[in-house]
Amino acid sequence: MTHSVPVAKKRADYQPADFEIEHVKLAFYLDETRTKVRAISTISRRVKHANTLVLDGVDLTLLSLNIDGEPYHDYLQTDAGLQINIDADNFELCIDTQINPEQNSSLEGLYKSAGTYCTQCEAEGFRKITYFLDRPDNLATYDVYIEAEQAAFPYLLSNGNPTGQGELENGKHWVSWSDPYKKPSYLFALVAGDFDLLEDSFSTLSGREVKLQLFVDKGNAAKGEHALASLKKAMAWDEQVYGLEYDLDIYMVVAVDFFNMGAMENKGLNVFNSKFVLADDLSATDEDYFNIESVIAHEYFHNWTGNRVTCRDWFQLSLKEGLTVFRDQQFSSDMASAAINRINNVKVIREHQFAEDASPMSHPIRPDEVMEMNNFYTVTVYNKGAEVISMLHKMLGQTGFRAGMDLYFERHDGQAVTCDDFVNAMADANQKNLNLFKRWYAQSGTPEVFADYLFDEQNQILTLSVKQVNAPTADQSYKQALSIPLDIEVLDSTGTPLPLFSGQQTSAVLTLEQQQQSWSFHCANQPAALCLLRDFSAPVKLHLSQTDEQLKLIMLNASDAFSRFDAWHQLLNRYINQTLESEHPQQGLPQKALCSIKNVLAEVLNDDKIDLALKAEMLCVPSFETMAQLNSQIDVEALLAIKQGLEHFLATELVESWFYHYQNNQTAAYEYNQQQVAKRRMHNVCLNYLLIADAAKYAEQAKQQYLSADNMSDTLGVLKACQDNHVALFDELMADFEQRWQHDALVMDKWFALQAGAFRSDILSRIELLKEHSGFSLRNPNRTRALIGTFAFYNTQAMHHIDGSGYKWLTEQLILLDKINPQVAARIVTPMLQFKRYDAIRQPLIKHQLMRLANQPDLSTDLYEKVSKALN
Ligand code: ARG
């Protein structure tokens, strides 16, 4: 963690290792502060005459080192590990180390989460367990022996299949495991603890029985049912859609409270943030149910896309993550509302990924330079990575895509490969040249696409002209044209899709491959409006000027849900842009704009044909983060005024409709199903508008909903609706909520987040008090993200307060947090990195705080990489 000046590693410098560890026997003697680890590695030389074996190792106490059974001394210990001088083709290396799990607050390597020992080795955590070739291209088989106190740690788990167990003296016991599949060190896992165990089984396509085990904290068994059911759905789906079967006899999932990310796909032994496992009706929202299903699926899908075929080096992370996110999104679309799922995926891209592209951390989905790998588990690598896969899927179709996947596994099962290997398999299976497409892996930034069209009525020819602009980003000044699929549909004046290309088809995917291109094709009738980016067919910003009437036609008629939702944002964006360019942007949207917007939304509200889930979505004003993507500069006051003014206008003008639809969308006894999810969403969207319109009048209604709710979505719906609209009721209900839920840490995270997101003038002193709350700890990432992360990312008014107090407070927290958990600190610093996008008053305030961070002695590499890039 302490560094002079960390240096970046480059993708271009990749070199295979001189030696290879083929097999390793690990023995763990677990102890809070003095865990002993013995690693016996079977090593072979791969490069002739190589005579230095360089092993990674961090925060380890070396106890002994033997080669082929003899003590060995010809080695050098460095900051980064060991350099062993050895001239042999095959040998056995035995290393004993000692580590301190109790003190490990970085949550990488072996650590304690409450009473449980667990590991997190991706990306480079295994080197905190023992000296090793801690790189994803070293594939080895593992035998693991674990010894611990029996009473406190009845379950001792690792990868693969159990091979033995026994009792020892002094109340200890041991268990051994063997994983027959070769794997990189980042997929190693160990768990020791006491749990409630849920068991089930799954019989695979070829008739093998797989034992499923889900381990949760004692007393939480009932909260694991949804996760277990989700796992079975994911296993069946991967067989049906990709022909992929599970390969071991046992699949285990463990839920822990202290976890840096969502979950981890360790072979046969997933470790999960308990947030993505535990749910019941009263404590989990519809969104929680959805997320659990999706994260459980994500980690399961990694068994093929990640574990059986893994990454050659960490620059290739998107090989497994982009692909696996794409697969979990496909799965979620099959399980839940495909329309809402797609819209939410696009929101992540627009709100967070586009922001990352515009920030000093901008990088391609396959980065070229990395200082701290943990900083590259990003929305770009994951979510834009998934969009890149989705474009391939669009261009090849499900059949062609599946053929590519089949070939990928045929060629690379058991290997550590590159993104190019993946695209090559797609290309070869479809006899297509995808060389141009590969630029998406190399180029960062958000392409802007400008489109225009003409209709030749006499000949019924539609001519579409499109141009792409790829502006320089922080990391790259030179950009090339990308291959951009545009999924189009043309509507006539009644909103009916027109046949194109003189056939019956009414939509088509055109691929823009040059800077500028045009297409002329038959169109059966005069076009009234165009959908050009159906289903968000590429991660770009599209500019196509259409009138309010045209956008309204799309909103009410397009066959694709995303296009409808997007037309609403386009319509609004035009008004927002006009206002931002006007003389007094801080006065918000002018009356005339407000009225036209209201009229459009009133039509949506009263349209009975629109799917309810989509309707509820379209009735929401876009988030601040979405609006901030409209321009390179962020005018905080203007955007807040626009957003709040619009919400207030819609709330008051349509108040009767909100009330009517509020009453009409009550749900029966809670069930997690799509009809109910949509109704609840609509119900709570209406409640929010009602409180904005007249908080005093609808307070009683809100309180009734809070008191009678049989599920967390309706409970939170009330709290969110009063958060900024009825402070007294908010405080009253929050106090009650705390009483009811103080025993449940995951629910208390919702409470902390609601507190941190509330705008009030004394917010900073309130958060300071909350840090002293008995349920809060900076050592727990979920708590930290709930309180400090919510403030930094979502409390725009307080975080970006013009007096700079938000920046100063956040920086103080980051300084503390960086000592405890640099990974989490480096995530929460994100909102300050884009300081150049703010006004002349805020810029120096943020910059000053970044400089303060930069000057901290012993700043982590994680924060150093980000802060130094921002200040550059
Ligand atoms: N591979 C995990 C996933 O499923 C993420 C683990 C990342 N961990 C980390 N410390 N960066 O997405």
Ligand code: ZN
């Ligand atoms: Zn993943």
